Amino acid sequence: MNLDSTGRGGHDAALRARAVGKHEDEAADFAKEYQVLESSGYLASAFLLGRGRIDGVLDDELSVLPAGADVLDAGCGTGSQIQDLTRRGYEVVGVEPAGEMRRRAMDLNPGVSIHDGSILSLPFPDSSFDAVIALEVLRYLPAADVRIAYREMQRVLRPNGLLVVTLVNRWAIDGYYIWEKVMTRRALRTGLDMRAHCEFVTPREVRRDLAGYGFDRIETVGRLLIPLRWAYKVGNGVGRAIAKVLDPIDKFVSRIPGTTPFAGHLIVLARRPGRKNGPQPT
Numbered sequence: 035m036n037l038d039s040t041g042r043g044g045h046d047a048a049l050r051a052r053a054v055g056k057h058e059d060e061a062a063d064f065a066k067e068y069q070v071l072e073s074s075g076y077l078a079s080a081f082l083l084g085r086g087r088i089d090g091v092l093d094d095e096l097s098v099l100p101a102g103a104d105v106l107d108a109g110c111g112t113g114s115q116i117q118d119l120t121r122r123g124y125e126v127v128g129v130e131p132a133g134e135m136r137r138r139a140m141d142l143n144p145g146v147s148i149h150d151g152s153i154l155s156l157p158f159p160d161s162s163f164d165a166v167i168a169l170e171v172l173r174y175l176p177a178a179d180v181r182i183a184y185r186e187m188q189r190v191l192r193p194n195g196l197l198v199v200t201l202v203n204r205w206a207i208d209g210y211y212i213w214e215k216v217m218t219r220r221a222l223r224t225g226l227d228m229r230a231h232c233e234f235v236t237p238r239e240v241r242r243d244l245a246g247y248g249f250d251r252i253e254t255v256g257r258l259l260i261p262l263r264w265a266y267k268v269g270n271g272v273g274r275a276i277a278k279v280l281d282p283i284d285k286f287v288s289r290i291p292g293t294t295p296f297a298g299h300l301i302v303l304a305r306r307p308g309r310k311n312g313p314q315p316t
């Protein structure tokens with residue numbers, strides 16, 4: 035599908051295309067991670083450790099939705115969250131532009147509608163969903179596209195509908211911002227590795243942007259404050275052993291007020307205002 039439907043320049047279009055291309059190539063790796071989750075749990079890899087934190091917040095937030103609620107998973111990847119959400123009794127729909135990801139999501143979730151589409155132009159009428167989630171999707175898009183995505187998600191949410199998205203903290207204690215800059219520079223120099231874009235934000239910027247698109251009850255939640263993912267760079271065995279000890283401490287310190295901008299994962303919750311309650315998107 036054409037992802038450059040927003041009329042933006044070539045640079046953003048290239049980043050957009052790379053966000054999809056990377057995931058075409060890595061679909062099998064993603065699927066494998068989620069299989070490991072079934073057999074070995076959230077401490078098995080750095081990826082799953084982070085997913086555990088995101089799933090924890092997602093579970094708490096979605097628990098307020100009644101069975102049968104309409105939920106959109108935008109950028110659903112291999113469809114792992116769709117499977118969980120369907121098991122919990124929600125009516126789930128997915129959108130995924132990478133063909134290989136989509137094929138896997140459809141195999142995992144027979145009978146669920148999984149559309150070829152982009153979060154920048156969601157193929158649904160206004161006010162279609164009680165909740166929209168986009169987990170680890172916006173981080174791959176340039177800033178202007180992230181704002182377009184906010185507008186789109188706001189449009190398809192019903193009044194009081196819930197938004198759950200993740201982004202990447204610019205000032206995370208694990209130094210991911212510096213790591214990413216170094217790796218990007220190296221990739222440019224060697225031409226060997228076409229890295230996907232990573233959009234860094236602060237919680238304050240996100241709250242401002244979402245408020246600008248008419249969201250309210252905006253909350254930014256930080257998780258994974260201790261840089262446990264570094265331990266997994268040595269090896270998954272080492273990572274798991276260290277995470278086993280430090281995981282409960284991390285879960286505690288990540289909840290200390292004021293730590294959100296420094297956490298490895300930034301999870302954002304917001305609501306579309308109710309009918310009588312504030313501005314509607316333009």
Ligand SMILES: C[S@@+](CC[C@H](N)C(=O)[O-])C[C@H]1O[C@@H](n2cnc3c(N)ncnc32)[C@H](O)[C@@H]1O
Nearest residue numbers: 053054057109110111132135152153169170171
């Ligand atoms: C890191 S994966 C996350 C997948 C899934 N949400 C999960 O948590 O397992 C990012 C996903 O975003 C998708 N993506 C990239 N650009 C997108 C766009 N413009 N609209 C929707 N999804 C997009 C990718 O194809 C990929 O499947």
